[in-house]
Amino acid sequence: MAEQSVAIELDEVTKRYPGQREPAVDGFTMSINPGEITIFVGPSGCGKTTTMRMINRLIEPTSGRITIGGEDTLSLNPDDLRRRVGYAIQQAGLFPHLTVAQNVGVVPGLLNWSKAKTTERVDEMLALVGLDPGEFAGRYPRQLSGGQQQRVGVARALAADPPVLLMDEPFGAVDPITRGNLQDELMRLQAELRKTIVFVTHDFNEAVKLGDRIAVLGDRSTILQYDTPEAILANPADDTVAGFVGAGASLKQLTLMRVRDVEMAQAVTATDDESPATVRQRLEAEGRRYALILDARRRPLRWVHFRQLSGSSMAGIGRPVGDQVSIQSTLQDALEAMLTEGGDAVVTGSRGEYVGTVQLDTVVTKIRELREEHAS
Amino acid sequence: MTLWEFVGDRWSRLAIEAYQHASVVIQCTLIAAVIGILVGVAVYRSPLGSIVATALASTILTIPSFALLGLLIPVLGLGVAPTVTVLVLYALLPIVRNTIVGLGGVDAAVTDAARGIGMNRVAVLTRVELRLAWPAILAGMRVSTQMLMGIAAIAAYAKGPGLGTEIFSGLNRAGAANATNQALAGTIGVVVLALVIDGLYLIIARLTTSRGIRG
Numbered sequence: 001m002a003e004q005s006v007a008i009e010l011d012e013v014t015k016r017y018p019g020q021r022e023p024a025v026d027g028f029t030m031s032i033n034p035g036e037i038t039i040f041v042g043p044s045g046c047g048k049t050t051t052m053r054m055i056n057r058l059i060e061p062t063s064g065r066i067t068i069g070g071e072d073t074l075s076l077n078p079d080d081l082r083r084r085v086g087y088a089i090q091q092a093g094l095f096p097h098l099t100v101a102q103n104v105g106v107v108p109g110l111l112n113w114s115k116a117k118t119t120e121r122v123d124e125m126l127a128l129v130g131l132d133p134g135e136f137a138g139r140y141p142r143q144l145s146g147g148q149q150q151r152v153g154v155a156r157a158l159a160a161d162p163p164v165l166l167m168d169e170p171f172g173a174v175d176p177i178t179r180g181n182l183q184d185e186l187m188r189l190q191a192e193l194r195k196t197i198v199f200v201t202h203d204f205n206e207a208v209k210l211g212d213r214i215a216v217l218g219d220r221s222t223i224l225q226y227d228t229p230e231a232i233l234a235n236p237a238d239d240t241v242a243g244f245v246g247a248g249a250s251l252k253q254l255t256l257m258r259v260r261d262v263e264m265a266q267a268v269t270a271t272d273d274e275s276p277a278t279v280r281q282r283l284e285a286e287g288r289r290y291a292l293i294l295d296a297r298r299r300p301l302r303w304v305h306f307r308q309l310s311g312s313s314m315a316g317i318g319r320p321v322g323d324q325v326s327i328q329s330t331l332q333d334a335l336e337a338m339l340t341e342g343g344d345a346v347v348t349g350s351r352g353e354y355v356g357t358v359q360l361d362t363v364v365t366k367i368r369e370l371r372e373e374h375a376s
Numbered sequence: 377m378t379l380w381e382f383v384g385d386r387w388s389r390l391a392i393e394a395y396q397h398a399s400v401v402i403q404c405t406l407i408a409a410v411i412g413i414l415v416g417v418a419v420y421r422s423p424l425g426s427i428v429a430t431a432l433a434s435t436i437l438t439i440p441s442f443a444l445l446g447l448l449i450p451v452l453g454l455g456v457a458p459t460v461t462v463l464v465l466y467a468l469l470p471i472v473r474n475t476i477v478g479l480g481g482v483d484a485a486v487t488d489a490a491r492g493i494g495m496n497r498v499a500v501l502t503r504v505e506l507r508l509a510w511p512a513i514l515a516g517m518r519v520s521t522q523m524l525m526g527i528a529a530i531a532a533y534a535k536g537p538g539l540g541t542e543i544f545s546g547l548n549r550a551g552a553a554n555a556t557n558q559a560l561a562g563t564i565g566v567v568v569l570a571l572v573i574d575g576l577y578l579i580i581a582r583l584t585t586s587r588g589i590r591g
Contacts, residue, residue: 082492094489096586110495110499140587
């Protein structure tokens with residue numbers, strides 16, 4: 001049943017409403033990559049939702065062409081088209097008179113799946129979005145929290161395994177903590193499913209977090225910039241985009257990069273069995289002031305300043321290493337560790353062993369490089 | 377003869393009339409429900425249509441039932457035809473109004489999601505909108521039934537079926553033997569029937585409304 005990822009092409013798509021001089025969407029042309037999350041982000045009323053709703057023909061385009069996986073959507077029956085395109089919206093839009101299982105099973109039902117196959121699929125979907133089928137299948141939407149309703153909404157959208165998923169501010173109506181969890185969940189799902197997802201939001205931070213590509217839209221759904229989050233953050237196309245990106249673009253950049261993406265430095269390391277004099281010699285040879293003490297399994301223990309190396313034993317001297325980061329951590333986490341530690345951030349590998357340090361200079365240089373790279 | 381003795385004496389006749397009374401009211405409510413829901417479905421998306429349909433149904437309700445019945449006799453004759461016509465017309469307003477209100481009250485996000493996941497117009501209406509509007513529609517039918525219980529008694533004026541026959545006959549013979557008992561038996565019969573059917577409505581509402589939307 002799993003279909004391959006499909007691309008979506010929009011070609012000169014225009015929507016005019018009768019009695020309005022300006023079109024709501026004006027000549028929108030865009031290629032949406034298969035298997036990626038593409039975010040439409042823009043201010044309220046810019047036409048981003050209208051544009052998305054033309055993809056599954058909830059709104060019929062006045063002119064232009066939309067193809068999904070090469071197939072012209074206008075050549076299909078709109079109801080058949082929509083059964084093949086997942087759709088999740090703000091407030092979830094669950095059917096209040098149906099149980100969770102019945103809600104998720106609606107599209108398989110419309111596609112005439114057998115009862116057994118539908119039941120199996122419903123359980124699979126609920127488990128996929130992190131809801132225990134045994135506990136939730138028989139509940140009604142009003143017995144769920146906002147976040148749970150949203151999960152059911154996503155499960156319903158994915159039930160018939162559509163290659164394309166349209167999401168219209170799906171996490172707009174839940175509290176910030178739940179929203180963060182749902183975003184993480186979506187990224188986890190997407191890593192597994194590789195759907196072609198079009199996601200509408202007005203929250204730029206959400207766009208940066210979730211998007212493989214972001215389309216920043218202005219009035220009448222004009223594309224102000226369509227690029228990767230890194231590129232938009234590093235080099236906003238114009239003042240409007242810059243305004244939308246908002247303050248702290250460089251800090252947002254840091255959330256997109258991992259420690260493994262930058263060059264690590266090596267600290268002078270030592271163990272507790274060594275004599276302070278030897279360690280002191282090594283520090284002087286390297287021209288450093290601090291040494292990092294590791295345990296027998298090379299896990300970082302303490303930072304020791306060379307002035308502390310005057311006694312006869314290493315035991316008990318120095319300052320314990322507090323915050324450390326892993327090579328998977330974001331550069332933002334690394335920066336946070338630097339600020340709390342007041343120096344280089346210690347990086348550990350998968351078993352907690354020391355692998356290197358990240359220095360403030362490295363982070364600064366990386367940001368500068370990114371800006372230069374995207375400036376062309 | 378006391379009222380009890382009168383009822384005992386005339387039981388078989390009263391029972392038949394009570395049955396006919398209930399039968400005509402229920403059947404007329406059902407006919408009105410079909411017409412009313414169709415009208416409601418036809419107009420609920422248009423604000424103007426909704427206003428016109430509700431206004432028309434309200435106008436019917438303002439005509440005194442006795443007058444309407446009398447005016448229909450020359451056209452439809454006596455008996456069942458004018459009775460059913462009058463009852464159906466009076467039952468329309470609560471049903472039409474509640475259908476419009478019920479359908480209009482369905483959350484737009486829910487219908488949008490229904491369309492978005494591939495339900496066609498008919499499926500959205502029958503599988504989502506009408507299901508959600510059902511408690512309101514049923515409440516309208518319940519009000520209509522209560523109203524028709526009283527109006528059906530007046531239909532005896534046009535030789536319609538039901539307990540109204542006893543009431544009219546009793547009142548016409550006022551002063552004669554058992555005249556009061558007869559009118560009282562008819563009246564109390566209507567009240568008892570109305571209460572019984574109202575109880576049935578509660579059971580029906582419970583059985584036909586999803587637990588997810590039960591208040």
